[in-house]
């Protein structure tokens with residue numbers, strides 16, 4: 667089973683590479699990512715979180731059928747913003763308040779390479795923005811106005827990073 671990369675592992679800070687091969691390996695990876703996500707009670711997972719530098723996201727906001735986004739791009743952010751408490755499988759036990767656009771439009775490909783456009787709002791919009799940040803090496807702690815839980819843990823992880 668795939669292992670989740672934890673902060674401050676370097677892969678989480680890299681810009682993930684675009685996907686051009688829509689092969690069976692890609693489908694298998696998406697399946698395995700979904701499995702890891704559900705096992706750890708996550709609602710989204712980006713490929714860099716399983717140490718793969720690929721622009722691939724799985725979203726499982728509703729149990730059962732997960733959604734796959736290949737090479738996603740956000741083409742519109744609403745001016746209307748909302749604040750919510752976020753966590754991340756790569757930063758266990760750490761939570762923080764993040765402000766994001768309430769509605770987005772996203773352009774992406776499926777596992778066969780077909781292009782789609784979609785409008786997202788609510789939890790799905792937040793999850794997709796969070797996961798797309800992962801593809802660009804950005805973590806929610808970079809955007810959080812306030813760390814609500816796990817402040818000391820985060821400080822000790824950051825100290826570890828400074829020692830390197």
Ligand SMILES: [Zn+2]
Nearest residue numbers: 753754755756
């Ligand atoms: Zn995350």
